[in-house]
Amino acid sequence: MTQEIRYGEFQRRCDAEQEQISYNRLTPTVKKESNGKIIPHIHPPIVLRPLDVYRLLKNYTSPRFMDQLRAVVPLAIYLVLFQIFILRELITDSWIITGGLLMVIVGLMFFMEGLRLGLMPFGEVIGNTLPRKSKLPVVLLIAFLLGVGVTFAEPAIGALKAVGSIIQVERAPVLYALLNEWSTALVLVVGGGVGLAAILGTLRFLYAWSLKPLIYYSVIPGVLFSAAAMLHPEVNKVLGLAWDCGGVTTGPVTVPLVLALGIGIASAAGKGDNPMSGFGIVTLASVFPVIGVIALGFVVAWTSTPQEIIAAAKIAAAAVPSTPAWYEESPGIDAILGVRAILPLVIFLFIVLKVVLKEPVRNGGMLAYGILLAIVGMVTFNIGLTYGLAKLGSQSGSLVPAAFMNIKEVALSPLYSYSLGLTLAVLFAWFLGFGATLAEPALNALGATVQNLTNGVFKKSLLMYAVSIGVAFGIAIGLLKLIFDLPIFWMLLPGYVVAIVLTYFSSEEFVNIAWDSAGVTTGPITVPLVLAMGLGFGNVTGVIEGFGILTMASVCPIISVMITGLWVRYKAAQQTDESLSSSLEAAAL
Amino acid sequence: MKQRNITILTDLAMITCIVQRGNGDGIVSAARDAGAQGATIYYARGSGVRERLGMLGVTVEVEKEVVQIIVSTDQLDTVFNTVYLAGNFDTPGMGFMYVVPLSKAATYIPQEVLAKFRQ
Numbered sequence: 001m002t003q004e005i006r007y008g009e010f011q012r013r014c015d016a017e018q019e020q021i022s023y024n025r026l027t028p029t030v031k032k033e034s035n036g037k038i039i040p041h042i043h044p045p046i047v048l049r050p051l052d053v054y055r056l057l058k059n060y061t062s063p064r065f066m067d068q069l070r071a072v073v074p075l076a077i078y079l080v081l082f083q084i085f086i087l088r089e090l091i092t093d094s095w096i097i098t099g100g101l102l103m104v105i106v107g108l109m110f111f112m113e114g115l116r117l118g119l120m121p122f123g124e125v126i127g128n129t130l131p132r133k134s135k136l137p138v139v140l141l142i143a144f145l146l147g148v149g150v151t152f153a154e155p156a157i158g159a160l161k162a163v164g165s166i167i168q169v170e171r172a173p174v175l176y177a178l179l180n181e182w183s184t185a186l187v188l189v190v191g192g193g194v195g196l197a198a199i200l201g202t203l204r205f206l207y208a209w210s211l212k213p214l215i216y217y218s219v220i221p222g223v224l225f226s227a228a229a230m231l232h233p234e235v236n237k238v239l240g241l242a243w244d245c246g247g248v249t250t251g252p253v254t255v256p257l258v259l260a261l262g263i264g265i266a267s268a269a270g271k272g273d274n275p276m277s278g279f280g281i282v283t284l285a286s287v288f289p290v291i292g293v294i295a296l297g298f299v300v301a302w303t304s305t306p307q308e309i310i311a312a313a314k315i316a317a318a319a320v321p322s323t324p325a326w327y328e329e330s331p332g333i334d335a336i337l338g339v340r341a342i343l344p345l346v347i348f349l350f351i352v353l354k355v356v357l358k359e360p361v362r363n364g365g366m367l368a369y370g371i372l373l374a375i376v377g378m379v380t381f382n383i384g385l386t387y388g389l390a391k392l393g394s395q396s397g398s399l400v401p402a403a404f405m406n407i408k409e410v411a412l413s414p415l416y417s418y419s420l421g422l423t424l425a426v427l428f429a430w431f432l433g434f435g436a437t438l439a440e441p442a443l444n445a446l447g448a449t450v451q452n453l454t455n456g457v458f459k460k461s462l463l464m465y466a467v468s469i470g471v472a473f474g475i476a477i478g479l480l481k482l483i484f485d486l487p488i489f490w491m492l493l494p495g496y497v498v499a500i501v502l503t504y505f506s507s508e509e510f511v512n513i514a515w516d517s518a519g520v521t522t523g524p525i526t527v528p529l530v531l532a533m534g535l536g537f538g539n540v541t542g543v544i545e546g547f548g549i550l551t552m553a554s555v556c557p558i559i560s561v562m563i564t565g566l567w568v569r570y571k572a573a574q575q576t577d578e579s580l581s582s583s584l585e586a587a588a589l
Numbered sequence: 590m591k592q593r594n595i596t597i598l599t600d601l602a603m604i605t606c607i608v609q610r611g612n613g614d615g616i617v618s619a620a621r622d623a624g625a626q627g628a629t630i631y632y633a634r635g636s637g638v639r640e641r642l643g644m645l646g647v648t649v650e651v652e653k654e655v656v657q658i659i660v661s662t663d664q665l666d667t668v669f670n671t672v673y674l675a676g677n678f679d680t681p682g683m684g685f686m687y688v689v690p691l692s693k694a695a696t697y698i699p700q701e702v703l704a705k706f707r708q
Binding site: 045048051052060117366 | 612640645648680
């Protein structure tokens with residue numbers, strides 16, 4: 001007998017390759033003790049097919065891999081294309097560089113995941129419980145020590161130390177000493193600066209201080225100190241390094257960890273509701289190290305004469321030919337530096353948690369996994385940095401001058417007339433800065449935050465372009481500094497004077513956003529690339545040191561964002577004026 | 590002035606999928622390809638299978654996305670199957686989905702569609 005059914009019903013029955021099974025048959029029957037208490041059921045582990053393992057791993061790794069890929073690959077392609085088409089030179093060691101870049105991507109992927117799983121939970125727990133269990137001085141001391149610790153863990157710090165060997169000792173002995181014998185002291189001083197910034201930032205969270213006076217009181221002494229250093233014949237060569245350190249410190253480890261601590265403290269004190277309070281620490285963390293590094297420069301200059309440093313360097317150079325141990329050569333030393341960057345920080349956080357707070361460690365397995373990932377990632381990243389990013393950067397940097405001057409590696413150089421070549425080189429730097437910044441994931445996040453905080457007045461894309469254009473001009477100006485060997489102080493002074501004047505006129509929110517955006521955007525890819533490029537460039541053009549590009553890349557976005565902020569406010573004010581006057585006209589009619 | 594009409598829809602069902610954070614958009618686009626109109630996503634946290642996966646538990650995100658898709662009863666199984674396959678729900682930890690019947694619903698319905706049914 002035929003039964004009439006609707007077509008939809010028919011289609012549904014054909015489509016559904018489903019079988020039904022009662023869930024009652026799958027759930028376990030829980031055993032009870034004689035007194036009726038339930039014996040806890042233990043769920044057996046799940047047996048996975050290889051397909052399941054593949055799917056789980058793919059789902060886990062591919063988005064994280066793509067995040068880093070998107071940041072690295074466009075930059076690498078840009079450098080390679082520029083080198084091939086404009087400079088007409090092929091990339092040497094292209095396979096090593098490709099492998100190195102891949103290691104950078106994989107290393108960053110591991111490191112970021114390790115940071116999220118292994119280090120951030122510490123920061124959050126400590127930030128939440130520390131203020132309740134300890135007095136303010138203890139809290140501040142721990143904030144300070146954390147600031148020092150995170151600086152050691154910052155990936156870009158490794159890049160800074162690595163460039164020390166390129167400096168010629170005869171031309172800048174103090175700078176050479178800072179980056180070689182004194183390199184640990186250098187990182188300590190930078191870390192101390194970050195630590196001080198963490199203290200001030202925490203106090204700012206607690207007492208809701210305005211950022212403006214903090215900027216005046218930290219930037220103006222910084223500039224004055226630089227002026228003093230300028231007058232010293234040796235210390236003035238340290239200035240570029242000192243101001244570059246500011247940009248280097250505020251990377252992917254420092255910013256989230258210090259913020260997590262600060263926000264935890266503020267919310268425990270019941271003052272975490274100010275949306276802008278998250279900003280400011282980054283700014284202070286990029287100014288204080290500058291003062292510290294200049295001071296260290298003076299210390300070096302006073303304790304040892306240039307002749308002594310040169311003599312010591314000569315002895316050290318003579319001693320090198322005895323084959324270095326495996327831990328002094330490239331892959332070995334990278335690995336050791338990687339472990340040395342993470343482990344002390346982890347041990348410090350662990351001691352704070354156990355001894356000071358007496359808190360149990362929750363989720364220990366997950367934390368161990370995260371820490372392991374962070375270490376593996378850091379080591380991989382460091383090795384990739386040496387063979388990929390730094391190599392590519394210094395290669396491009398040393399070849400770009402071929403556009404306008406005669407260098408021996410390029411047969412037909414100068415490739416273009418002086419003015420055209422110079423324009424090309426500056427344009428190259430401009431677009432490199434623009435692209436690298438726009439691709440930085442941190443900027444995207446900052447843009448979204450800012451758009452939320454300003455209720456959409458400051459559009460995300462507007463901020464991203466303002467920062468990117470600032471960085472682009474900064475890198476181009478920094479390149480000009482290297483070409484003409486301009487003294488960095490005379491570029492710093494106007495930059496920071498303009499920034500401070502603009503700060504005076506801007507509203508508190510835009511001051512916060514502008515001063516932070518520069519520090520946030522100089523991430524683990526931009527910094528080593530730009531540093532290596534600057535040094536390669538500086539080597540060829542024969543300047544004393546290749547620092548200073550990052551300095552300019554930090555000042556210019558501050559200015560560009562504040563100008564944009566003032567413009568946005570002017571526009572908004574004009575609109576309300578217009579609507580007001582038109583409504584008045586309407587009322588008059 | 591003409592009185593406003595409310596047209597009530599019947600024969601609906603809601604598919605709810607709980608997937609790892611970040612996988613929701615893939616689910617939604619698969620459902621739309623299978624004829625679903627749209628979806629609502631909200632965030633949640635949850636675990637269960639994760640603890641039983643051993644080492645691979647780290648690959649499963651504790652943060653979840655809950656995707657709710659409202660479909661007609663006719664398209665229910667097509668969308669259900671598509672989403673199941675697209676989300677790899679046959680792998681542990683990839684998600685959980687269920688269907689509940691809805692008694693009635695109302696939303697915007699294009700005028701020309703309404704006119705066709707009134708004829």
